[in-house]
Amino acid sequence: MDTLLVTGGFSLEGAVAASGAKNSALALLAAAVLADGEVILENIPVIKDVLIQIALLEELGIKTNWIGKNKVAITSDSINCETVSYSLAKQVRASNLFLGALLAKTGRAVVPLPGGCNIGARPMDLHIKGLQQMGADIKLEQGYLIANGNSLQGAKIYLDFPSVGATENLIMAATRATGTTVIENAAKEPEIVDLASFLNTMGARVRGAGTDVIRVIGGTKLTRANYPCIPDRIEAGTLMIAAAITRGKVRVDQVIPIHLQALTSKLQEAGVKTVEGETWIEVDAREGKLLPVDVKTLPYPGFATDLQSPILSFLATIPGTSTVTENVFEGRYRMVDELKRMGAKIKVEGRTAVIQGTGSFSAAQVRGHDLRGAAGLVLAALAADGQTEILGANCIYRGYEDVLEKLTSLGAKIEEL
Numbered sequence: 001m002d003t004l005l006v007t008g009g010f011s012l013e014g015a016v017a018a019s020g021a022k023n024s025a026l027a028l029l030a031a032a033v034l035a036d037g038e039v040i041l042e043n044i045p046v047i048k049d050v051l052i053q054i055a056l057l058e059e060l061g062i063k064t065n066w067i068g069k070n071k072v073a074i075t076s077d078s079i080n081c082e083t084v085s086y087s088l089a090k091q092v093r094a095s096n097l098f099l100g101a102l103l104a105k106t107g108r109a110v111v112p113l114p115g116g117c118n119i120g121a122r123p124m125d126l127h128i129k130g131l132q133q134m135g136a137d138i139k140l141e142q143g144y145l146i147a148n149g150n151s152l153q154g155a156k157i158y159l160d161f162p163s164v165g166a167t168e169n170l171i172m173a174a175t176r177a178t179g180t181t182v183i184e185n186a187a188k189e190p191e192i193v194d195l196a197s198f199l200n201t202m203g204a205r206v207r208g209a210g211t212d213v214i215r216v217i218g219g220t221k222l223t224r225a226n227y228p229c230i231p232d233r234i235e236a237g238t239l240m241i242a243a244a245i246t247r248g249k250v251r252v253d254q255v256i257p258i259h260l261q262a263l264t265s266k267l268q269e270a271g272v273k274t275v276e277g278e279t280w281i282e283v284d285a286r287e288g289k290l291l292p293v294d295v296k297t298l299p300y301p302g303f304a305t306d307l308q309s310p311i312l313s314f315l316a317t318i319p320g321t322s323t324v325t326e327n328v329f330e331g332r333y334r335m336v337d338e339l340k341r342m343g344a345k346i347k348v349e350g351r352t353a354v355i356q357g358t359g360s361f362s363a364a365q366v367r368g369h370d371l372r373g374a375a376g377l378v379l380a381a382l383a384a385d386g387q388t389e390i391l392g393a394n395c396i397y398r399g400y401e402d403v404l405e406k407l408t409s410l411g412a413k414i415e416e417l
Contacts, residue, residue, distance in 0.1 A: 004393040004404075006381035007413035008363065011248035011286070014410045018236040018254050019045040019401040020070060020229035024191040026094035027168050028198050028229055029053045032074040033062065033101040034175060035202050037224035039074045044229055045401040046070065052092045059085050060102075076105070083110040086143070090114070092398075093165070099127060099147060100169030103136060104176035107150035112143055126166035130157045134170075134177055154179030154218055162187040162212065162299045168195055174216035175204040183214040189300040190259045194230045201225040233259040234306045235400055236281070238375050240264075241310040242407065243283040244272045245317055245383045250410055251282040262303040266311065269293045270318065292320035292357060297328050309335050309376030316344040317383055318357040325352045335373035338366040342380055342388065360385060368392040371399045378403075382412055389417075 020043035030053070032039045044050060046069065054064050054072065061080035065073045082102050089095035089112045102109035113124065124145065128138050134157075136149035154177050159166055167187040172195075174181035186192070188210055196209030202225045205217035236255045243250035244267055257264070257276040264274050264281065270293045273284040292315065297305040305328035315322040316339060326332045333353060336346050341364040345356040363386030368374030374396040381388035396403060404414050 002392065002394045003417040004378065004390045005415040005417055006378060006384075006388045006390065008361070008382055008384035008386065008388060010246065010382070010411050010413055012243050012246045012250050012382070012407070012410040012412060013248050015251040015253055016239055016406045016410060018231045018239070018252055019043075021045075021191060021194070021232040022047060022049060022234070022399045023094075023164075024194045025050050025229050026053050026092070027097055027191060027195045028227065029057060029074070030094065030097035030101045031172055031195060031198055033057070033060070033076045033079070033098065033105050034172060034199070034222045035076055035224060036221060037075070037077070039202070039224060040067070040071065040226040041074065042071045042226070042228040043231075044070050044072050045232065047401050048398040049092045049094065052088050053094060056084055056088050056095060056098065059088070079106060082106050082108045084112060086112040096124065096127065096165055097168055097172070099145060100131065100171075100173040103131065103147045103149055104152065104173045107148065109145070109147045111145050111147070113145065126159050126161065126163045127169045130159070130166060130170045130183070131173055133157050134173060134181065152177035152218070154181040154216075156182045156184070158184045159186060161185075164189050164192065167192055167214070171195060171199065171206060171214065171216055174218050175199055175206070175220065175222060177218035179218060181216045181218060183216075184212065186212055186214045187299060188212060190230060190233060190256070198225070198227045201227050231255050234304060236260060237263045237304065237307045238310050238379070238400070239406070240267065240281060240283045241307070241314050242379050242382060242410075244270070244285040245314045245379050247285045248410070249282070249284040249286055251280055253280045255279060255281055257281050262301060263307055263311070266293055266295055266303065290318045292318050292322035292355075294323045296325040299328070305329055305332065306372050308332050309372040310379050312336075312346075312353060312355065313339065313376045313380040315355050316346065316357055316380070317360060319359050320357050322355040322357060323352055324355065327351065332372070334369040335376050338377055339380055341366055342384055362386065363388045365389045365391065368395055371395050375400065378407075382407075
């Protein structure tokens with residue numbers, strides 16, 4: 001539904017499990033194109049972006065079949081098209097990952113410039129430059145990237161910025177290239193490690209994922225595999241912040257705590273108690289004085305840009321001056337004007353938001369403009385006095401599986417209108 005009605009003032013308490021990682025699942029689905037034989041992916045979240053990515057697979061002639069709530073089987077032996085649909089691709093940024101996958105599998109890829117949330121410039125130049133160094137011929141015509149390359153060659157590639165998408169596209173293309181590809185200044189996100197592990201399970205030889213230098217020995221045939229997607233660190237982090245902003249106590253299960261270390265340290269710095277086990281993190285904000293903190297988003301292992309909106313909402317409830325500096329996507333502050341409608345005192349100066357914490361929010365009618373911004377507004381509404389109506393809230397379903405059910409199970413009062 002497009003509108004949510006959130007009644008604030010209730011502390012969240014209980015336990016909830018994180019779903020599979022959206023950003024990893026989208027890459028794994030694209031990488032399944034490379035396999036000969038059936039691939040089974042587990043722990044795949046049933047969310048809008050994933051459903052669009054699967055629809056794109058099917059338009060390419062690839063067979064997909066849900067064989068469980070979070071398990072999908074993919075057989076890409078019958079690709080009959082190398083053109084990715086614009087009508088679907090404009091809805092999800094990760095449609096660009098078919099560029100490297102299709103080029104490696106078929107020698108040709110026609111991929112529209114991708115869509116997704118309007119959070120700032122996300123150019124494709126690093127993807128194109130790297131693939132060209134591997135011998136691909138790429139041109140832009142009428143909004144489509146047209147790539148040809150039947151004999152990709154290994155190359156030494158340096159990324160000017162550790163782009164996650166470019167790193168993923170180049171890894172996938174390199175698995176079918178002749179020789180060794182070296183990617184320097186590569187992205188180090190957990191989703192990169194997950195993609196490399198999946199490719200290696202299929203028979204690829206990817207080394208160094210999780211570091212800034214990745215080596216891929218190409219030319220191997222990729223075969224059938226069964227692989228589970230990692231937990232979603234962004235969903236888990238959002239739930240942790242939900243506990244903190246409502247001054248509650250929540251244990252988030254099915255997580256990899258090290259993936260959330262940057263967030264955990266900031267919550268602790270703010271005075272929130274955290275305890276973690278092997279696969280869970282507990283957040284307790286019921287007691288003690290909370291303190292303002294400064295946050296800077298950075299590529300992993302720094303503070304995740306996808307958690308910037310949720311943490312900003314939390315900091316607005318802490319008396320004193322906090323700052324958030326956005327170093328990844330300059331368009332992440334669209335939510336600020338909505339928070340001001342709820343009484344927040346925030347001034348954006350370039351890439352930095354200066355927050356004068358007021359201690360609480362007042363209910364108001366607000367609008368979500370992007371996935372993480374909508375999540376940040378839901379968190380603010382949970383901490384507000386009265387009922388907040390969030391318009392445009394349907395974008396939250398792009399990245400959070402069963403989000404309303406999970407929050408409600410912790411004591412939140414949310415209705416779909």
